[in-house]
Every structure is written in structure tokens, then in C-alpha cells.
Amino acid sequence: MGTQDDVRQPTVRHAMRIAFLAIIGLSFVAPLFGSSASAATDEGEIVASVTEQKQTDDGVEKIPVEGALIKAVGAAGTAEGTTDSTGKVTLKVPKDGAYDVTLDVATLPDGVEASDESPTTISISFSSGVTIGTGAKSVNFFVGDARRAVINRWELLPQTIVNGIKYSLIIAMCAIGLSLIYGTTGLTNFAHGEIVSISAIVVFWLNQYGPGLHLLIAAPFGIAASALMAGAFERQLWRPLRRRGTSLTSMMIVSIGLAIAIRYVYLFFFGGRNRRYRQYVGDPEIDFGPFGITPRDIGIMIISAVVVVGISMFLLRARLGKAIRAVSDNPDLASATGINTNRIILTVWLIGGGLAGIGGVMLGAASGVQWDMGNILLLLMFAAITVGGLGNPFGALLGAFVVGMFTELWTWFFPNVVELKTLGALIALVVILLVRPQGFLGRKERIG
Numbered sequence: 001m002g003t004q005d006d007v008r009q010p011t012v013r014h015a016m017r018i019a020f021l022a023i024i025g026l027s028f029v030a031p032l033f034g035s036s037a038s039a040a041t042d043e044g045e046i047v048a049s050v051t052e053q054k055q056t057d058d059g060v061e062k063i064p065v066e067g068a069l070i071k072a073v074g075a076a077g078t079a080e081g082t083t084d085s086t087g088k089v090t091l092k093v094p095k096d097g098a099y100d101v102t103l104d105v106a107t108l109p110d111g112v113e114a115s116d117e118s119p120t121t122i123s124i125s126f127s128s129g130v131t132i133g134t135g136a137k138s139v140n141f142f143v144g145d146a147r148r149a150v151i152n153r154w155e156l157l158p159q160t161i162v163n164g165i166k167y168s169l170i171i172a173m174c175a176i177g178l179s180l181i182y183g184t185t186g187l188t189n190f191a192h193g194e195i196v197s198i199s200a201i202v203v204f205w206l207n208q209y210g211p212g213l214h215l216l217i218a219a220p221f222g223i224a225a226s227a228l229m230a231g232a233f234e235r236q237l238w239r240p241l242r243r244r245g246t247s248l249t250s251m252m253i254v255s256i257g258l259a260i261a262i263r264y265v266y267l268f269f270f271g272g273r274n275r276r277y278r279q280y281v282g283d284p285e286i287d288f289g290p291f292g293i294t295p296r297d298i299g300i301m302i303i304s305a306v307v308v309v310g311i312s313m314f315l316l317r318a319r320l321g322k323a324i325r326a327v328s329d330n331p332d333l334a335s336a337t338g339i340n341t342n343r344i345i346l347t348v349w350l351i352g353g354g355l356a357g358i359g360g361v362m363l364g365a366a367s368g369v370q371w372d373m374g375n376i377l378l379l380l381m382f383a384a385i386t387v388g389g390l391g392n393p394f395g396a397l398l399g400a401f402v403v404g405m406f407t408e409l410w411t412w413f414f415p416n417v418v419e420l421k422t423l424g425a426l427i428a429l430v431v432i433l434l435v436r437p438q439g440f441l442g443r444k445e446r447i448g
Helices: 010-038 153-185 192-208 215-243 248-270 295-317 319-329 331-336 341-367 373-388 393-413 415-435
Strands: 043-056 059-064 069-074 077-082 088-094 098-104 121-125 136-143
Touching (some): 043 069, 069 088, 077 088, 098 136, 153 192, 153 295, 153 373, 192 248, 192 373, 295 319, 319 341, 373 393, 373 415
Antiparallel strands (some): 069 098
16 A cells, blocks of 8 residues: 555646756856856955054054055056045955055054054965955054064963854754754765755855845845755655665765765856855954954854754754654654654755755855855764764764864964864864764664
């Protein structure tokens, strides 16, 4: 006797296939508009800031300098402008070659003098160095009588911890969904990173191009795109493969191929540059004494914390959440008690995709949008669910904090090799698994 899913009307299946193709089309079309619009300009920006440093009893006070003239001179062109009340000015120049950016010390306010320890001319090139925003270069000038402060490493620890908490919350949102998917299906989904990326890319297109929506208005559309993309993959790809008895190893290999294909489609249409949303870029830090934090990062941490607490309460208290945990613990037993496992698994994919979408938007706001941002985060997500215990969403939450904190602490221990900061998380993973192979909240299993 067939199941309810086997006797669905053909029209329903046809509608689901159309929805699946629409989601894939959205993932392709959105980056296309963003890429074509951005490729139309060869104009770059130089964002220069002038800050006065004053030595006080409490340390060095930093004051933005208004009215200072900044000049940029290069072979491709010149530009000049004066700083505003925030001490910043944006110079638009042809994005070609090198420029000498000079602070005109004669235009500094009365009582403010150039510092012997800080240069008044800085050379930059659009073909090298770190780029901010959508192709902008940042130049910072420091003036005043304050001596260069020697910062003790312990003074940097509070700021590192704050950065680690923010990063951990972003990893947690993405890792919880990945852990739920593994727990209910046993699938190690390497395409989860691309579900993270699509939300950030869709939001970028809606925010920078297309209708030009505010980030907060565009964010729900990106989150919905991630959730629908995940649900379509489950309904049109993973469920048919499970019905045909495809092994989990084969399905994992399929997910790797799917991830690579989608990732390079993103690269083709979106481009390889790191890009920023229109809003919440360059916000001044709020000084909390031992650390500083921007309003944008405060918002990211609050939203992420609310989402993580909310999904935890949902899994603990809600009837559907309890059913998800039941399927994750023992799918066969859950099915025997009358739980529609296929419906629960589809729900898990939708929830996991939505969480990945939120994480993608938050990561895009924090560090910019790029084509492989989800893949970069994927390794840390896997490390988090492994440290916490495979298939346990609360273990993924705990593991995310361990991985995120160790990633940021690496930059505190080894500030000269920041590029290897992911290595700190992997070392923590190896050490923890040597002590507790099943992870923090995982169950012991007999092998062999």
C-alpha cells in the first residue's frame, strides 16, 4: 500500500518542480543584475580620515578633525576634498594605478599639528592591498601631540573576546541548521555553505541594485530565498535519492558536486570582489572602555542571540520542535509512533535554510558579501557540530562558541599570522576529540 507522498496528484509534483526551478533561477539571476551593474563603472573611491590624538590621564583620546584638505594625485587623475564632522572624506578617482594621498597640514584647525610619528603622505594602489566596501581604499592620518601608545597584549583581550562572541553567534545560526539536517537524515551536506551565500547575494542585489531596498527590508527576502532553496533541494533531490536507496556516502559526494557547481555560478555572475551593503558601513565605534564596538555589530549580536535562543526554545517547548528531536534521535521509532518523517525532514530543511540565510545576512553585514563566503564558513560549521556532538543542535551551539572563540583567540596569540586563524579552531577540534571523541554532547557509540 503506497504512502500519502506516493499518491500525490501530478499537478502538485509539477508545481513543486516549477518552484524548484524558480529558486535556482533566482540564485542565478540575482547575482547577474548585481554583476552587470557593478561592471559598468571603473570609478574607485579613496576614503580618507583625519584623527587627532590627545594624551589624557585616561589614555589617548581620538577626535575627528573637520575641515582638513586631502589630495589624491596619480597618473590616471587627481581629486581633493575636505573632511566632514566625522573626520572623513571620500575622493572619487579612476580605479587605475597608484595614488599619493596627502594631508595638507596648513588646513588643520588651530592648535592641531601634524605628528612626527605619522606620515602626511600615504601611497595606495587599487591593484593591491586591502579593499573596503565596493572597491574603496581606506587611508588614515593621525595628528596631534599624543605619543604612540604601546598596547599591552592583555589590553587587546576584551576586544578579541567581543569579536569572538559575534563570530560564534553567526557560526551557531548556520551550524544548528546543518546539525538538524544531519541528525534527521544522516546527510553530510557540503552544499550548506551555498545556502548561506545565496541569502547574502540576494540581499545585496535588492539593496544595491534592483529596487534599492534598505538592508532591513531586503533581509527577509534573502532569508526566504535560502529557506526555499534548501526546501527545494530536499523535495526534488535528496528525497528521491533516499527513496531509491542511495547510500549516504553517494549523497555526500553529490552534495560536494552540487556545492562546487553553485559556487562557481556565483563567481561567474557575482564576481570575485568583496562587496558591502549600502547601510551600516563605516559606523563609528562606541567606546566601552576596554573594548569598542559599532552599532552594526551590536545589532548583529542581539539579532543572532535572539534567533539562537528562539530556536533553542522552539526545539525544547514546541510540539513540532519535540517531533524534530524525536526524528533526530531515532527516525524509525519516530515513524512507528505516527510521526510523518518526510514532513518533519522537509520542515528541518526549511528551518535549516532559514537559519543559514540569517547567518549569511549577518556575515555579509559584518565582513562583506563575496561569492565563496558560505564555503569559507563551512569548515567552521562542520568543526562546530563535530565538537558539540554530531546531530545534536545544542551541541552545535556549544561547539560554535568553542570554534568561534578559538578562531579569534588565534589572532590574539599570533597577531602576525592572522591568515591562519582558522587553524586555531582546527587545533581545538583535534584536542577536544582526542579527549572526548563523541564531542561535548554526543553519545558514545560502539564501532566494530
